[in-house]
Amino acid sequence: MPFYPVRTTTGREIDVALIIERRAKSSRLDVRSVVVPPRLKGFVLVEAPAPYVVLEVIRGIRDVRGGPGRRMEVDEVVKLIRPTPVIELIDVGDIVELVAGPFKGMKARVEFKDPSKNEVVLNILEAAYPLQITVPVDYVKPVKR
Structure with missing residues (x-):
């Protein structure tokens, strides 16, 4: 399943991720995961089947600055998460x-x-x-x- 980046206010990534999680559960939207990459400031990655699901879940969140961005595959996300030795x-x-x-x-x-x-x-x-x-x-x- 693809990931979609959501631009946020820098420093508020975890807050946005928690709000997305809460909304997805309460609205029963098909959001599989929410990732806050440590080396990518100002972004949250949302795993969903389509961009319209991400649009629905981020609508009205104050610290969201834009999204969903271009589709990202799992191997791209792994590169962002895995620490460099x-x-x-x-x-x-x-x-x-x-x-x-x-x-x-x-x-x-x-x-x-x-x-x-x-x-x-x-x-x-x-x-x-x-x-x-x-x-x-x-x-x-x-x-x-």
Whole structure:
């Protein structure tokens, strides 16, 4: 079943999704699901058989700014929901900040990354001498390239 994006006021996505859910249940409309994608601000995705069902359920909601938009298939929605692994965001030579472990808060340069082990080798920038450490990729946050 297709999804239809509904534009909302930024920051009010969850409120709109809850109102849509309540209306769909009370009016017995064929709305299968309502999704609030974390990386897509100002939009709610409504799964329904046709756009007229979405129009009926969003009619009169104050924080709705537009919709339904173009038809979206499930694979497009999965791309919006699935988080991007940190290992894909980091490249060799990038500056990162350690967010866990004994070197927490220090900045380091990525010397090597091993996607199979989900680890990175870092050179601590704030050390007095060259200090390389190997940490899990979950311990780092990208700062700049």
